Amino acid sequence: MxxxxxxxLAARRRQILDGARRCFAQYGYESATVRRLEETIGLSRxxxxxxxxxxxxxxxELAHEDAERMADVAGREGLIQVMRDMLAAPEQxxxxxTRLEIARKLRNDPAFSREWAARSAELSAATTERLRRQEQAxxxxxxxxRDVVRTYLELVLDGxxxxxxxxxxxxxxxxxxxxxxxxxxxP
Amino acid sequence: MxxxxxxxLAARRRQILDGARRCFAQYGYESATVRRLEETIGLSRxxxxxxxxxxxxxxxELAHEDAERMADVAGREGLIQVMRDMLAAPEQxxxxxTRLEIARKLRNDPAFSREWAARSAELSAATTERLRRQEQAxxxxxxxxRDVVRTYLELVLDGxxxxxxxxxxxxxxxxxxxxxxxxxxxP
Numbered sequence: 367m368x369x370x371x372x373x374x375l376a377a378r379r380r381q382i383l384d385g386a387r388r389c390f391a392q393y394g395y396e397s398a399t400v401r402r403l404e405e406t407i408g409l410s411r412x413x414x415x416x417x418x419x420x421x422x423x424x425x426x427e428l429a430h431e432d433a434e435r436m437a438d439v440a441g442r443e444g445l446i447q448v449m450r451d452m453l454a455a456p457e458q459x460x461x462x463x464t465r466l467e468i469a470r471k472l473r474n475d476p477a478f479s480r481e482w483a484a485r486s487a488e489l490s491a492a493t494t495e496r497l498r499r500q501e502q503a504x505x506x507x508x509x510x511x512r513d514v515v516r517t518y519l520e521l522v523l524d525g526x527x528x529x530x531x532x533x534x535x536x537x538x539x540x541x542x543x544x545x546x547x548x549x550x551x552x553p
Numbered sequence: 554m555x556x557x558x559x560x561x562l563a564a565r566r567r568q569i570l571d572g573a574r575r576c577f578a579q580y581g582y583e584s585a586t587v588r589r590l591e592e593t594i595g596l597s598r599x600x601x602x603x604x605x606x607x608x609x610x611x612x613x614e615l616a617h618e619d620a621e622r623m624a625d626v627a628g629r630e631g632l633i634q635v636m637r638d639m640l641a642a643p644e645q646x647x648x649x650x651t652r653l654e655i656a657r658k659l660r661n662d663p664a665f666s667r668e669w670a671a672r673s674a675e676l677s678a679a680t681t682e683r684l685r686r687q688e689q690a691x692x693x694x695x696x697x698x699r700d701v702v703r704t705y706l707e708l709v710l711d712g713x714x715x716x717x718x719x720x721x722x723x724x725x726x727x728x729x730x731x732x733x734x735x736x737x738x739x740p
Binding site (some may be wrong): 472533 | 583584653654657659666698701702704705707709713714719721729732736740
């Protein structure tokens with residue numbers, strides 16, 4: 367019998383990812399050092415990096431989990447519903463702030479940027495597909511190219527994350543999302 | 554005769570602010586250490602902090618310069634023109650990224666947040682006043698409260714900064730701004 371079963375392996379990976387998410391949320395991307403990851407996860411760096419190659423691999427895996435969950439909602443109900451879900455979950459704001467903290471790295475580190483794009487591809491594809499269906503159903507405004515609408519919604523998502531992470535009132539931001547929603551609909 | 558004239562004082566302050574802006578742009582808010590500020594500015598920490606109390610004071614002074622410049626454009630031509638100016642000045646993207654890097658601090662550090670709000674007040678006031686005039690002239694949509702429109706435009710500005718700092722194509726973002734502009738106009 368193997369000493370480590372698949373269940374144990376999955377549980378250990380889960381423990382590492384959950385701890386890493388808390389650590390990034392608390393300290394931010396840059397300040398989530400290996401030492402702090404050890405403390406928050408409750409495992410040695412040897413044990414952590416046996417499962418995930420390095421800090422960035424951990425970060426990308428968490429981003430991938432987000433993207434999967436968001437793609438599921440975006441595909442069924444659209445990217446604006448993804449944003450409404452964000453407003454309803456204030457406990458996530460600190461984690462969301464890490465999305466902003468990597469902007470400089472995305473711009474200056476091509477390898478990091480490619481990896482991030484790969485992990486976010488699922489969400490982009492789901493959004494594109496949803497917009498295509500909305501357009502076919504005559505619910506999307508047709509005077510603006512679909513990829514401009516998609517870029518607009520992605521920009522609004524980043525703006526929403528920035529305002530939430532800065533401490534803006536979620537209720538006021540909800541009213542803004544109503545305006546955004548109206549602005550992409552067929553009048 | 555005084556040893557340090559007003560002209561000398563102004564030139565020294567300018568040297569410090571310009572160097573600090575380059576330093577923040579290159580390293581980001583957190584990693585712009587006092588040592589790096591010394592190197593980029595070309596003065597000792599003693600000389601620098603004789604003119605500005607600490608790193609945050611320097612940062613707020615730069616933010617205040619931005620806000621003044623942006624308020625001037627926003628008051629005359631609106632916040633969307635401020636954003637178009639951003640797209641036209643790629644050399645500023647790295648500095649703009651620092652706006653995102655302080656989001657976590659804005660949320661978790663009330664004193665920092667108050668100081669930031671005070672330095673940005675001029676821009677908010679100019680935007681509010683411009684929207685009021687646009688509404689009176691019948692150019693602003695009137696089915697959405699004016700402060701929701703303002704929050705919307707501020708959110709779009711943050712989103713634009715995030716997309717620029719992440720390396721998005723400015724031309725594509727220009728088309729997005731056209732959509733944003735149409736969405737706040739009276740149809």
